[in-house]
Amino acid sequence: MAEGQGKSKAAEHGAAAHTAADGGHKASFPPFESNTFASQLVSFAIAFGLLYLIVSRLALPRVGGVLASRQQVIDTDLNEAAKLKADSDAALKAYETELANARAKAQAMAAEVREKLNAQQEQAKAQLEENLATRLTAAEATIASTRAAAMGNVRGIAADTAAAIVERLTGTNPAPAVVNAALDASLKG
Numbered sequence: 469m470a471e472g473q474g475k476s477k478a479a480e481h482g483a484a485a486h487t488a489a490d491g492g493h494k495a496s497f498p499p500f501e502s503n504t505f506a507s508q509l510v511s512f513a514i515a516f517g518l519l520y521l522i523v524s525r526l527a528l529p530r531v532g533g534v535l536a537s538r539q540q541v542i543d544t545d546l547n548e549a550a551k552l553k554a555d556s557d558a559a560l561k562a563y564e565t566e567l568a569n570a571r572a573k574a575q576a577m578a579a580e581v582r583e584k585l586n587a588q589q590e591q592a593k594a595q596l597e598e599n600l601a602t603r604l605t606a607a608e609a610t611i612a613s614t615r616a617a618a619m620g621n622v623r624g625i626a627a628d629t630a631a632a633i634v635e636r637l638t639g640t641n642p643a644p645a646v647v648n649a650a651l652d653a654s655l656k657g
Contacts, residue, residue: 626651 499508627647634642 623651 498504627644630650631642631644631647634640634647
């Protein structure tokens with residue numbers, strides 16, 4: 469323990485000796501010392517001048533060159549973009565024109581096909597009506613001849629029936645001329 473106390477006393481003695489060697493006060497911050505202010509200003513002016521020369525001669529031309537090349541790239545890109553936009557606008561206009569032409573052609577073709585189909589339908593309809601009219605005329609002629617034959621047969625059947633009725637009622641067979649005269653009188657009125 470005595471040895472530890474001896475070391476601390478020696479450290480205190482060394483610190484006191486150091487303070488005494490400096491005159492008993494601490495040194496000030498060098499930039500705030502008034503006796504070195506002029507030399508600091510000269511050093512600052514030289515450092516600023518060297519920094520200015522380095523920046524103006526080396527760094528700024530490089531930065532300016534980079535900015536100029538970048539501006540040139542930007543201008544080239546903008547010009548190319550404007551050209552491509554003009555090309556795309558022209559292509560779009562051509563596309564819209566072609567689309568309008570194709571629509572007009574399609575509508576014309578549809579109208580032409582519709583007209584052809586309507587003409588074919590009208591022609592088929594006319595042929596069908598003509599065929600039906602011919603068949604109707606033939607059917608009416610057949611009906612008329614069948615009616616005439618039936619009417620002729622009806623007269624004969626009516627005469628036979630009337631003769632049979634008279635014979636049954638009276639027991640005598642009437643003369644065919646009398647039956648025909650009675651039928652004519654009955655049909656007239």
